[in-house]
Amino acid sequence: MSAPVLDYPAYVDRTEPARQRLLQPLAFDDDGSDLEWTVRDVIEELELIVDMRATMAPEDFLDGVKEQARRLLK
Numbered sequence: 061m062s063a064p065v066l067d068y069p070a071y072v073d074r075t076e077p078a079r080q081r082l083l084q085p086l087a088f089d090d091d092g093s094d095l096e097w098t099v100r101d102v103i104e105e106l107e108l109i110v111d112m113r114a115t116m117a118p119e120d121f122l123d124g125v126k127e128q129a130r131r132l133l134k
Contacts, residue, residue, distance in 0.1 A: 102128045 109116075109124040116124075 098131060102131055 105128050106125065109121065109128070113121050
């Protein structure tokens with residue numbers, strides 16, 4: 061059996077708008093505050109919390125998520 065031929069142009073047409081949006085600067089990139097770094101740090105922390113969720117008590121998981129939310133809302 062041969063593998064199906066991928067329709068690369070159709071794939072690019074479907075995914076390119078999303079890729080272009082990801083390349084655009086975020087609205088808070090140039091506001092002169094540290095908000096961009098806080099958001100990036102919170103995202104990184106949330107990724108770690110999600111990765112460790114299987115080894116955490118449910119209460120600890122929720123506390124970790126709430127703590128990151130508080131950091132964003134300061």
